[in-house]
Each structure stands twice: as C-alpha cells, then as structure tokens.
Amino acid sequence: MRAFAHLLDRLSLTASRNAKLTLTRDFLRETPDPDRGWALAALTGTLSFSAAKPAAIRKAVEARMDPVLFAWSYDYVGDLAETVALVWPSKPGANREPDFSEVVDSLRTATRAEVQRLIETWLDALDADGRWALLKLLTGGLRVGVSSRLAKQAVANLAHDGAVTAAEIEELWHAVSPPYEDLFAWLEGRSERPSTDNPGRFRPVMLAQAIDEAVDLARLDPAHYAAEWKWDGIRVQAVSERGERRLYSRTGDDISKSFPDVVEALDFEGALDGELLVLRDGKVAPFGDLQQRLNRKTADAKIMAAHPAGIRAYDLLLDGETDIRHLTFAERRQRLEAFVAKIASPRIDLSPTQPFETWEQLAKLRAEPPEGDPRAAEGLMLKRWDSIYEAGRPKGPWFKWKRDPRLIDAVLMYAQRGHGKRSSFYSDYTFGVWRQDETGDRHLTPVGKAYFGFTDEELKQIDKFVRDNTLERFGPVRSVKANKDFGLVLEVAFEGLQRSTRHKSGVAMRFPRINRIRWDKPAREADELPTLEKMLD
Numbered sequence: 001m002r003a004f005a006h007l008l009d010r011l012s013l014t015a016s017r018n019a020k021l022t023l024t025r026d027f028l029r030e031t032p033d034p035d036r037g038w039a040l041a042a043l044t045g046t047l048s049f050s051a052a053k054p055a056a057i058r059k060a061v062e063a064r065m066d067p068v069l070f071a072w073s074y075d076y077v078g079d080l081a082e083t084v085a086l087v088w089p090s091k092p093g094a095n096r097e098p099d100f101s102e103v104v105d106s107l108r109t110a111t112r113a114e115v116q117r118l119i120e121t122w123l124d125a126l127d128a129d130g131r132w133a134l135l136k137l138l139t140g141g142l143r144v145g146v147s148s149r150l151a152k153q154a155v156a157n158l159a160h161d162g163a164v165t166a167a168e169i170e171e172l173w174h175a176v177s178p179p180y181e182d183l184f185a186w187l188e189g190r191s192e193r194p195s196t197d198n199p200g201r202f203r204p205v206m207l208a209q210a211i212d213e214a215v216d217l218a219r220l221d222p223a224h225y226a227a228e229w230k231w232d233g234i235r236v237q238a239v240s241e242r243g244e245r246r247l248y249s250r251t252g253d254d255i256s257k258s259f260p261d262v263v264e265a266l267d268f269e270g271a272l273d274g275e276l277l278v279l280r281d282g283k284v285a286p287f288g289d290l291q292q293r294l295n296r297k298t299a300d301a302k303i304m305a306a307h308p309a310g311i312r313a314y315d316l317l318l319d320g321e322t323d324i325r326h327l328t329f330a331e332r333r334q335r336l337e338a339f340v341a342k343i344a345s346p347r348i349d350l351s352p353t354q355p356f357e358t359w360e361q362l363a364k365l366r367a368e369p370p371e372g373d374p375r376a377a378e379g380l381m382l383k384r385w386d387s388i389y390e391a392g393r394p395k396g397p398w399f400k401w402k403r404d405p406r407l408i409d410a411v412l413m414y415a416q417r418g419h420g421k422r423s424s425f426y427s428d429y430t431f432g433v434w435r436q437d438e439t440g441d442r443h444l445t446p447v448g449k450a451y452f453g454f455t456d457e458e459l460k461q462i463d464k465f466v467r468d469n470t471l472e473r474f475g476p477v478r479s480v481k482a483n484k485d486f487g488l489v490l491e492v493a494f495e496g497l498q499r500s501t502r503h504k505s506g507v508a509m510r511f512p513r514i515n516r517i518r519w520d521k522p523a524r525e526a527d528e529l530p531t532l533e534k535m536l537d
Contacts, residue, residue: 007027148251445505
C-alpha cells in the first residue's frame with residue numbers, strides 16, 4: 001500500500017505529462033503482481049467497491065473524534081480523504097500495514113456492515129499518506145491528473161522491445177481483466193500476446209484536432225476533405241458481433257444498460273462509429289434531452305418513450321466479420337451508406353456529408369444551423385478522403401471546426417473548494433446575471449458554474465478575492481459579496497443555451513468556461529437575464 005500511496009502523492013504534485021508517464025511506468029515495472037494490476041485498475045477507473053461508501057468513512061471517523069471538530073476540519077480542508085487522513089486518531093498497537101491486494105480482496109467480498117471495521121483497522125496501521133491513498137481508492141476519486149489513456153500509454157511503455165503503442169493496449173483492454181497478469185507477462189516478454197478474439201469488444205476511436213483557421217485552411221486543399229456536421233450528442237461505438245451487442249462511450253465505457261432501446265436496434269454484424277442523440281421524427285433533439293438519459297444505471301419505459309435515443313452514424317469499423325479500418329475514408333463511407341440502408345432502423349441513420357468546393361463556402365455553411373436548429377450541431381468535421389481509421393488523435397487527417405463560443409459578462413456569486421491539487425483553493429465558481437423583479441429592483445440570479453479557463457496565477461487571485469469577500473459559509477461552499485456596487489465580473493464563454501425548468505433562471509448553459517476575468521468592469525454593468533433569453537437556441 002505504501003508504494004501506491006507514494007505514487008499518488010508524486011502524481012498529484014506533478015504537472016508534466018511526461019513526468020506522470022515516467023512515474024506510472026516505473027511503478028508498474030517495480031511493483032509485483034497482483035498489486036500493480038489492481039493499481040492500474042484504480043488509475044483507469046475500472047476498480048470499484050460497491051460496499052464502500054463515503055458514509056462509512058464519515059461514520060468511522062466520527063466514532064473516533066468529536067463530530068463537530070471533524071465537520072470544521074472538513075469545511076476547512078474541503079476534501080474528505082485528505083481531512084480524514086490528517087485528523088485520524090490512531091490507536092496504539094495497530095495491526096501491520098496492509099498490502100494493496102489484501103485491501104482489494106477484502107473489499108471485493110465485504111458486506112456493507114463489515115466495511116467500517118476494515119476501514120478502521122487499515123487506517124490505524126497506515127501513516128497519513130497511506131490513509132489518504134486508501135481513502136481515495138475507496139471513494140474512487142483519485143484525481144491525480146492521470147487519464148485512462150495516459151495510464152495505458154504507461155503500460156505500453158513497459159514493452160521489452162519498445163514496439164507497443166497505447167492503441168494496441170486499448171485494442172486489448174476489453175479482452176483482459178484486472179489484475180492484468182497476462183497483459184504484463186506479454187509486455188515483459190514472458191508469454192504470447194493475449195488474444196483479442198473477444199466478441200463485442202471496443203475498438204479505440206479516432207479523434208480530430210481543433211482547426212486553426214489562420215494556419216490550417218491556408219495550407220489545406222478543400223478537394224482532399226469531406227465535411228459533415230459535428231452533431232451535439234456523445235460519441236459512441238455500437239458493436240454487434242457474434243451475438244454480443246455493446247454500446248460504448250468514446251473512452252470505452254460500456255453504457256449498454258443505460259440505452260437498452262439502442263442496443264435492441266443493433267440488429268447487424270459489425271461495428272459503427274457515430275453520435276448518440278435523442279431523435280424525434282429523424283430530427284436531433286437538444287442535448288438537454290439526451291442528458292435526461294445519461295449517467296443512469298437503467299432506463300425505464302417512461303424515460304425511453306419520452307427521450308427516444310438513436311445513433312447518427314459517422315463511420316464503419318467492422319463490416320460483417322471484416323475489419324475495414326485500414327481502408328480509406330472514401331471506401332469506408334461507401335460501405336457505411338450501404339450498411340445503414342440495409343439496417344433500415346429508425347434508431348440508426350446516416351450523418352450526411354456536406355458538399356463544398358471552397359473554404360469560404362464551408363465557412364458560410366458553418367454559420368448556418370443544420371435542420372434549421374442551432375442546437376443540433378456544434379460545428380463541422382473535416383475528414384481526408386484518403387485517411388485510414390487510426391486510434392488516437394493523429395495530426396492532419398481529421399479536424400473539428402466548432403462554432404465560435406458565445407460570451408456574456410456575469411458576476412461571481414458562490415465559490416467551492418476543488419479536488420486533488422486544487423483542494424486548498426476555491427476553484428469552482430457559480431456566476432449570475434442581473435434579473436429585475438416585479439418592483440423594479442435588480443437581483444443576481446445564478447445561470448451557470450465553471451471550474452476551468454483560468455491560469456494557476458489567476459486561480460490564486462480569485463481564491464484571495466473569495467476569502468477576502470466571503471459573506472456566508474455552507475460546508476465547502478462560500479457565498480461571495482456581490483451587489484450593484486461591488487463584485488467580480490467574469491467573462492463566460494459557452495457553446496449553447498437552452499431553456500431549463502431545473503434552474504431558477506430558466507436557462508442552462510452548454511460547456512461554460514471562464515474566458516476572461518474582468519477586474520476592470522463594475523458589477524452593475526454585467527449582463528441581464530433578458531440578454532441570455534434572446535440568445536436561447
């Protein structure tokens with residue numbers, strides 16, 4: 001457990017991607033089986049414990065110390081694992097420090113009633129760093145800046161001959177399982193490559209680069225590219241292979257149980273790449289409709305009827321039993337058109353290509369909403385006709401050309417502590433615009449929340465402003481002084497806006513982020529709610 005704790009501590013304090021890769025690779029190289037495999041599962045988000053809940057951790061610590069003192073400590077620190085790791089009052093004569101695999105094996109079979117006793121025993125035996133790592137493991141919120149993709153790249157870097165790529169690891173990922181002993185044995189030259197002959201498996205997706213209009217359009221030939229809309233849903237891969245049907249997110253998470261209506265429509269043999277959308281009469285519904293279906297463990301008949309999901313197909317990876325990723329996009333596109341026509345399902349249609357001859361024509365098309373609805377697409381995709389389907393984000397073949405973001409000036413109203421390396425800073429910001437009540441008075445109403453778009457130095461400046469101008473505290477959240485004569489104005493960028501009955505303001509933003517901090521602008525000059533209402537899609 002100590003080695004894993006040391007790894008998490010180093011990762012949380014390291015900003016460099018290459019340094020994180022080296023740290024993770026060295027840990028996997030030096031740590032024996034099965035501990036390294038369980039650690040890899042934790043880093044990639046494939047390790048969870050159904051019986052271990054934050055409530056059990058709270059119950060354990062409140063049994064050892066004054067609950068009020070713990071609440072004050074938690075309010076100050078802002079992170080449950082870090083707080084408990086620091087304040088835990090150990091008992092003398094504790095048992096030996098547990099091995100990583102011992103913790104995993106115990107939690108996989110423990111009942112909810114047994115978890116608290118296990119947590120107390122382990123926390124007594126560990127130092128502060130070990131306690132923090134253990135609690136992060138239990139809650140599943142490592143937040144150390146290591147994505148699943150980065151962890152798989154670190155695994156690839158273990159290869160004894162240096163000839164394995166992250167794409168190959170992703171290709172194998174759903175054919176192996178924790179603690180991945182067969183995967184490590186192959187990488188270290190001790191056994192053959194694990195078989196990928198696993199029906200219904202995920203194929204690593206190909207991603208696009210954001211286009212630089214000033215640079216890229218000047219050097220690219222429009223005749224070499226196809227254009228299609230970048231539909232506003234979530235990227236998915238639909239696989240039906242030898243009787244196994246699966247629906248995956250673009251990161252390889254199996255979301256089949258959340259969309260049984262879509263899985264039922266996968267009446268074919270092959271693998272499609274496309275966009276998951278709510279489709280009504282062949283038209284794309286707003287992203288907010290799809291959000292009603294996302295992150296649900298199951299979907300009942302009522303929600304499926306109200307928000308019918310479907311796939312708008314972009315590409316074909318597997319045609320029958322034939323892998324066609326090595327073919328050009330032009331060839332795959334021809335096969336895709338025939339494939340979708342043969343399926344003839346109302347839940348699966350084709351994303352049409354958009355004809356153009358010049359970049360000027362395409363720029364004009366980009367400004368026009370598809371299907372007459374600006375909520376339907378985020379922009380355009382450009383794909384070279386001769387491009388093969390490569391995993392990852394290769395430079396050149398595919399570009400995304402999103403619409404310019406919309407901007408408003410809003411006033412900071414609330415701030416919340418962040419997580420991981422941001423747990424000591426107020427880094428999550430709720431902002432509002434002015435709204436006039438029936439008496440003619442102006443009040444701020446919240447319209448969104450953002451936690452990125454600013455530099456580390458700007459974070460420190462906003463954090464100081466929050467601390468210096470706090471009105472009230474609500475756990476890890478602070479209410480910030482904001483009125484017509486005083487307040488911090490934030491220029492907020494967002495991709496879309498729609499009506500929402502869940503929000504008091506009646507509007508909901510799509511992908512809000514802090515674009516600029518307006519230290520120079522008086523709070524009274526921030527935007528008003530009618531301005532946003534006029535921008536409604």
